[in-house]
Amino acid sequence: xxxxxxxxxxxxxxxxxxxxxxxxxxxxxxxxxxxxxxxxxxxxxxxxxxxxxxxxxxxxxxxxxxxxxxxxxxxxxxxxxxxxxxxxxxxxxxxxxxxxxxxxxxxxxxxxxxxxxxxxxxxxxxxxxxxxxxxxxxxxxxxxxxxxxxxxxxxxxxxxxxxxxxxxxxxxxxxxxxxxxxxxxxxxxxxxxxxxxxxxxxxxxxxxxxxxxxx
Amino acid sequence: xxxxxxxxxxxxxxxxxxxxxxxxxxxxxxxxxxxxxxxxxxxxxxxxxxxxxxxxxxxxxxxxxxxxxxxxxxxxxxxxxxxxxxxxxxxxxxxxxxxxxxxxxxxxxxxxxxxxxxxxxxxxxxxxxxxxxxxxxxxxxxxxxxxxxxxxxxxxxxxxxxxxxxxxxxxxxxxxxxxxxxxxxxxxxxxxxxxxxxxxxxxxxxxxxxxxxxxxxxxxxxxxxxxxxxxxxxxxxxxxxxxxxxxxxxxxxxxxxxxxxxxxxxxxxxxxxxxxxxxxxxxxxxxxxxxxxxxxxxxxxxxxxxxxxxxxxxxxxxxxxxxxxxxxxxxxxxxxxxxxxxxxxxxxxxxxxxxxxxxxxxxxxxxxxxxxxxxxxxxxx
Amino acid sequence: xxxxxxxxxxxxxxxxxxxxxxxxxxxxxxxxxxxxxxxxxxxxxxxxxxxxxxxxxxxxxxxxxxxxxxxxxxxxxxxxxxxxxxxxxxxxxxxxxxxxxxxxxxxxxxxxxxxxxxxxxxxxxxxxxxxxxxxxxxxxxxxxxxxxxxxxxxxxxxxxxxxxxxxxxxxxxxxxxxxxxxxxxxxxxxxxxxxxxxxxxxxxxxxxxxxxxxxxxxxxxxxxxxxxxxxxxxxxxxxx
Numbered sequence: 001x002x003x004x005x006x007x008x009x010x011x012x013x014x015x016x017x018x019x020x021x022x023x024x025x026x027x028x029x030x031x032x033x034x035x036x037x038x039x040x041x042x043x044x045x046x047x048x049x050x051x052x053x054x055x056x057x058x059x060x061x062x063x064x065x066x067x068x069x070x071x072x073x074x075x076x077x078x079x080x081x082x083x084x085x086x087x088x089x090x091x092x093x094x095x096x097x098x099x100x101x102x103x104x105x106x107x108x109x110x111x112x113x114x115x116x117x118x119x120x121x122x123x124x125x126x127x128x129x130x131x132x133x134x135x136x137x138x139x140x141x142x143x144x145x146x147x148x149x150x151x152x153x154x155x156x157x158x159x160x161x162x163x164x165x166x167x168x169x170x171x172x173x174x175x176x177x178x179x180x181x182x183x184x185x186x187x188x189x190x191x192x193x194x195x196x197x198x199x200x201x202x203x204x205x206x207x208x209x210x211x212x213x214x215x
Numbered sequence: 216x217x218x219x220x221x222x223x224x225x226x227x228x229x230x231x232x233x234x235x236x237x238x239x240x241x242x243x244x245x246x247x248x249x250x251x252x253x254x255x256x257x258x259x260x261x262x263x264x265x266x267x268x269x270x271x272x273x274x275x276x277x278x279x280x281x282x283x284x285x286x287x288x289x290x291x292x293x294x295x296x297x298x299x300x301x302x303x304x305x306x307x308x309x310x311x312x313x314x315x316x317x318x319x320x321x322x323x324x325x326x327x328x329x330x331x332x333x334x335x336x337x338x339x340x341x342x343x344x345x346x347x348x349x350x351x352x353x354x355x356x357x358x359x360x361x362x363x364x365x366x367x368x369x370x371x372x373x374x375x376x377x378x379x380x381x382x383x384x385x386x387x388x389x390x391x392x393x394x395x396x397x398x399x400x401x402x403x404x405x406x407x408x409x410x411x412x413x414x415x416x417x418x419x420x421x422x423x424x425x426x427x428x429x430x431x432x433x434x435x436x437x438x439x440x441x442x443x444x445x446x447x448x449x450x451x452x453x454x455x456x457x458x459x460x461x462x463x464x465x466x467x468x469x470x471x472x473x474x475x476x477x478x479x480x481x482x483x484x485x486x487x488x489x490x491x492x493x494x495x496x497x498x499x500x501x502x503x504x505x506x507x508x509x510x511x512x513x514x515x516x517x518x519x520x521x522x523x524x525x526x527x528x529x530x531x532x533x534x535x536x537x538x539x540x541x542x543x544x545x546x547x548x549x550x551x552x553x554x555x556x557x558x559x560x561x562x563x564x565x566x567x568x569x570x571x572x573x574x575x576x577x578x579x580x581x582x583x584x585x586x587x588x589x590x591x592x593x594x595x596x
Numbered sequence: 597x598x599x600x601x602x603x604x605x606x607x608x609x610x611x612x613x614x615x616x617x618x619x620x621x622x623x624x625x626x627x628x629x630x631x632x633x634x635x636x637x638x639x640x641x642x643x644x645x646x647x648x649x650x651x652x653x654x655x656x657x658x659x660x661x662x663x664x665x666x667x668x669x670x671x672x673x674x675x676x677x678x679x680x681x682x683x684x685x686x687x688x689x690x691x692x693x694x695x696x697x698x699x700x701x702x703x704x705x706x707x708x709x710x711x712x713x714x715x716x717x718x719x720x721x722x723x724x725x726x727x728x729x730x731x732x733x734x735x736x737x738x739x740x741x742x743x744x745x746x747x748x749x750x751x752x753x754x755x756x757x758x759x760x761x762x763x764x765x766x767x768x769x770x771x772x773x774x775x776x777x778x779x780x781x782x783x784x785x786x787x788x789x790x791x792x793x794x795x796x797x798x799x800x801x802x803x804x805x806x807x808x809x810x811x812x813x814x815x816x817x818x819x820x821x822x823x824x825x826x827x828x829x830x831x832x833x834x835x836x
Contacts, residue, residue: 060806061803154679305746
């Protein structure tokens with residue numbers, strides 16, 4: 001096993017690097033798009049229903065289908081990694097939009113009323129009161145998005161862009177458990193690390209939730 | 216009859232449950248468990264239908280150890296009402312009421328018909344039978360909870376703070392209807408509350424639980440108010456316990472005397488003359504049937520003569536508390552004594568009520584001491 | 597073929613979808629592939645449900661093993677589909693069995709965690725009242741907890757169905773049928789319009805099934821729960 005890893009170090013590290021890039025870039029893009037969309041939906045009756053429907057439909061589309069359909073929709077090359085990045089960004093946006101909306105809705109009514117009563121304008125209240133209070137719910141969505149993105153990327157190997165998924169298709173072709181096994185282990189490990197990192201960031205960003213738990 | 220024999224309950228986490236409680240709950244009466252939160256009153260209730268099991272000691276129901284009975288069967292024979300009601304959200308009101316009859320395998324059509332009748336009995340409009348719990352107000356849900364507990368006509372009812380979650384006005388009407396219902400049904404009821412007023416109002420017997428899950432005192436409400444066993448009970452029942460105790464002193468022997476009345480048709484001059492002749496500054500106007508209407512100021516001006524409507528009157532069946540309340544609310548300082556038909560019989564002043572209660576105190580050798588003192592203080596105020 | 601001109605692709609897609617031969621009842625026509633896809637999905641869901649539902653009920657009702665349920669849910673999400681599939685095929689040789697096993701492994705977590713979460717989310721007072729009225733534990737579970745938890749459980753089935761439909765597409769890579777064949781074959785034959793058409797068909801199927809579940813959720817929530825939904829109670833539901 002150790003011999004296998006050292007011999008194939010180059011291939012594995014290359015796949016890992018691509019895997020990280022393909023799964024984590026969409027998380028950042030998705031978060032940046034989802035926050036304003038969630039705030040819009042939470043504050044506008046007319047935007048709410050269509051955005052919710054759109055996110056639900058997007059999330060239900062199988063990942064491989066979306067990877068393959070990307071060139072047809074936006075005219076990229078079929079082997080371009082950008083297809084995977086855009087498709088996963090769409091999923092992440094759909095999922096996080098929902099989390100942001102849920103998080104904002106879960107802000108206790110007295111908190112909102114108190115901020116209004118103290119004379120905060122709507123935008124300031126959203127940014128300085130409601131969004132921070134919603135962080136735990138958004139972080140929970142972020143964890144789901146990160147973990148599923150990391151496992152979804154490998155499907156991209158079927159169209160030649162799949163990070164660690166390359167180890168699955170290559171291992172399958174040459175009939176080697178080593179490749180597939182190490183691909184699975186690395187992918188799960190990566191998901192675990194991403195999960196822990198998000199939890200740690202959330203704890204640092206929301207010290208008040210720990211204070212409540214400790215009481 | 217339900218008997219607690221040296222029942223102790225300890226929780227694994229070390230939390231205090233119930234410590235060595237022995238108690239007899241008489242058949243056909245309301246026994247109230249009262250005490251501050253965490254005193255073991257709910258734990259005690261929940262051991263009766265084995266929602267919890269005692270760590271030691273036993274509980275007998277009609278002489279049988281409940282621990283030896285089948286849990287589900289035992290519970291089906293005891294109505295159970297809790298503060299949050301816990302109606303099944305996916306079932307209509309009528310089917311919620313039918314829960315236990317259905318469990319007992321009774322005919323559905325019959326059970327539903329009985330349930331609708333029961334809804335009316337607890338003061339609900341039968342049109343709500345087809346609705347779902349979420350469509351009802353808190354007070355309505357609580358009535359449904361009582362109807363559901365009564366549906367299989369169990370001889371025993373266990374009620375855990377059933378009226379605590381509703382607002383005071385609704386609570387009072389629920390309590391009154393509950394008493395009326397119990398008057399008809401005569402169930403053996405165990406009722407848990409943290410509200411001393413509720414305990415004293417509803418209980419035939421009140422069991423006070425104190426810290427550490429110990430039973431401190433079991434007595435009839437008037438004895439509890441008159442003779443609190445220790446400082447804990449005294450502080451729980453509060454500073455105005457003497458005034459409260461007046462609720463248990465009948466008004467029929469109060470020294471009622473004539474009051475000066477005029478007809479509602481009387482002119483201003485007639486009222487002034489009556490006042491001057493009798494030396495009373497307030498006279499009572501009564502209608503043609505002799506029912507009291509309002510107090511009139513014998514020196515008042517104009518048509519309205521400082522008119523004050525007569526508030527609470529009292530009958531022979533009321534308590535001294537009702538009489539004192541009427542007297543204190545009246546501008547003449549007089550409670551209006553009426554007969555069963557509401558006709559004026561006489562009146563009694565607040566000072567006279569205080570004197571009467573004080574005389575009881577000396578007659579009873581001090582048992583009514585607090586009542587007399589508190590009443591006197593109230594009357595002077 | 598590498599260069600995708602949008603217009604050409606659309607016409608390619610349309611010509612695929614409107615070619616009668618593609619819709620013929622041959623083993624490689626759309627109806628047969630669709631049938632295979634639905635068959636894999638149905639078999640998988642039945643097996644996964646039979647395993648996951650009782651376990652979820654048990655964990656939810658007793659409260660024991662919640663830690664297990666949560667971790668299985670998280671692990672299921674982290675497991676890469678393609679890796680699991682290829683590994684099982686290598687271990688068991690080509691055929692439908694390894695594919696179904698892989699799909700079942702993916703479908704179990706959402707069904708189990710949502711069943712568990714649904715049962716746990718039932719208000720404790722409702723359960724207490726049900727037990728206090730003399731329901732047996734099974735009656736408490738099936739007459740009080742399960743009906744109230746049904747919408748959340750249907751939500752779990754929905755997530756599982758979407759995952760299975762999605763992953764059944766990948767099954768074509770290990771020499772099985774289903775709509776994924778158009779994607780894999782199109783890739784091999786450098787026929788992008790066929791791939792694109794396959795992708796569109798799979799997406800439509802997934803969206804359609806999703807809509808079915810949205811409807812099912814309303815059916816699963818009879819009047820009482822629907823009435824309650826109008827008040828803003830937070831969904832105790834899943835990650836989906």
